Amino acid sequence: MNNTEVVIIGGGLSGLYAAGELQRHNKNYLLFDTKPTLGGRIAGIPSSDNTEQYYDLGPSWVFPHHLRMQELVSKLKLSLYEQFEHGDVLFQFENIKQPRRIDSHPTQNVFRIKGGTFNLVKHMLKELNPKNLYVKHKVTKIEQVNNFYRVHIFDGTQTRAINCLKILFAIPPRIIARDFEGSAWLSPSLQQSLFSSQTWMAAQAKILVTFDKPFWREQTLSGQAFSQQGPMVEVHDASLSDNEGALFGFIGMPAAQRIYEPTKELKQACIRQLGVLFGQQAYKFNKCYLKDWAKDKDICTGQDQSEGSRHPIIKTSLFSKECALQNMFFAGSEFAEEEAGYLEGALIAVEKAVQLLTNNEK
Numbered sequence: 001m002n003n004t005e006v007v008i009i010g011g012g013l014s015g016l017y018a019a020g021e022l023q024r025h026n027k028n029y030l031l032f033d034t035k036p037t038l039g040g041r042i043a044g045i046p047s048s049d050n051t052e053q054y055y056d057l058g059p060s061w062v063f064p065h066h067l068r069m070q071e072l073v074s075k076l077k078l079s080l081y082e083q084f085e086h087g088d089v090l091f092q093f094e095n096i097k098q099p100r101r102i103d104s105h106p107t108q109n110v111f112r113i114k115g116g117t118f119n120l121v122k123h124m125l126k127e128l129n130p131k132n133l134y135v136k137h138k139v140t141k142i143e144q145v146n147n148f149y150r151v152h153i154f155d156g157t158q159t160r161a162i163n164c165l166k167i168l169f170a171i172p173p174r175i176i177a178r179d180f181e182g183s184a185w186l187s188p189s190l191q192q193s194l195f196s197s198q199t200w201m202a203a204q205a206k207i208l209v210t211f212d213k214p215f216w217r218e219q220t221l222s223g224q225a226f227s228q229q230g231p232m233v234e235v236h237d238a239s240l241s242d243n244e245g246a247l248f249g250f251i252g253m254p255a256a257q258r259i260y261e262p263t264k265e266l267k268q269a270c271i272r273q274l275g276v277l278f279g280q281q282a283y284k285f286n287k288c289y290l291k292d293w294a295k296d297k298d299i300c301t302g303q304d305q306s307e308g309s310r311h312p313i314i315k316t317s318l319f320s321k322e323c324a325l326q327n328m329f330f331a332g333s334e335f336a337e338e339e340a341g342y343l344e345g346a347l348i349a350v351e352k353a354v355q356l357l358t359n360n361e362k
């Protein structure tokens with residue numbers, strides 16, 4: 001591992017997109033991520049038939065106005081399809097035992113990536129030099145030394161340091177504020193700005209249940225359900241094909257409470273709820289996965305766990321230009337001036353950061 005021009009911290013969508021952009025500008029870079037798998041919040045479970053299809057445990061939806069995402073998908077020769085919403089929607093009202101079935105028309109008009117969102121990560125990786133990408137490498141300390149940075153990286157066994165000229169943070173603002181608190185380059189006002197911005201969806205938990213086929217479609221049900229009883233407050237069709245049925249749900253219980261809830265019991269309660277909603281066939285599931293993002297320390301902080309969900313708000317204009325003069329750039333999705341927290345936000349934030357980074361040299 002040699003010294004380099006740019007160190008990218010984080011290998012989620014923003015880190016990988018930044019790597020591609022830097023490669024396009026012929027920049028030398030190294031990317032580090034703490035996790036064993038790249039993709040960050042884009043986490044996927046391979047389908048049972050191993051056909052490079054993935055169920056989503058993180059983001060699933062590309063919104064119609066997210067044009068950069070749509071362009072990226074088509075550039076990578078992937079395709080989008082509409083979220084399955086045909087059929088009735090089920091509602092579980094408080095104090096009413098039986099779910100109500102309501103005739104509904106597709107309302108969300110959102111898209112999913114064919115093969116799952118993790119397929120996007122797989123395709124992005126094909127375009128990057130694997131020698132520049134380090135998994136299971138956590139950046140633990142950044143020191144400003146004269147006109148360069150010394151970056152300390154822990155690989156699970158030992159800590160090594162490399163030098164670079166520029167740092168590109170592709171991690172959420174609150175993770176920077178938490179993990180690099182006390183660094184000389186982190187002024188009290190920057191620390192405060194970074195800390196104030198919640199990481200979008202970081203405190204959510206997603207459950208995914210797979211079936212031989214999307215049996216609810218045969219009952220003209222859309223797979224969509226909304227519940228005031230829980231544990232899931234929303235359920236959606238997450239099938240990959242007619243032979244790879246799946247439902248996913250968001251758990252309504254707040255993160256701070258979930259910590260005390262054993263995973264096994266929570267999963268069982270979700271299956272029982274699917275049984276009430278969709279009938280006996282729900283009990284014939286194949287696999288059940290629960291990803292509690294609030295327990296993921298690389299993504300979620302204690303502050304995120306204790307707050308109600310809200311969109312990130314961070315006034316990057318207050319510090320990004322000043323930081324750019326010190327060769328520090330911010331590219332995580334939460335730093336985007338528009339669509340912050342979304343997949344689209346990650347692309348917007350990277351484009352801005354890379355523009356500042358390359359402008360610095362003119």
Ligand SMILES: Cc1cc2nc3c(=O)[nH]c(=O)nc-3n(C[C@H](O)[C@H](O)[C@H](O)COP(=O)(O)OP(=O)(O)OC[C@H]3O[C@@H](n4cnc5c(N)ncnc54)[C@H](O)[C@@H]3O)c2cc1C
Nearest residue numbers: 010012013014033034040041059060061139333341342343
């Ligand atoms: C359950 C869920 C559902 C969502 N649904 C949608 C959706 O439908 N549509 C949508 O547009 N968006 C959705 N989102 C948001 C979307 O996932 C994010 O906007 C996007 O993935 C953020 O990418 P990122 O690269 O900025 O950050 P992240 O994906 O958080 O990546 C940050 C990376 O940095 C790494 N890291 C942290 N600290 C260090 C360190 N010190 N050293 C090295 N590496 C470090 C982490 O391991 C992580 O891999 C959802 C998110 C979740 C959790």
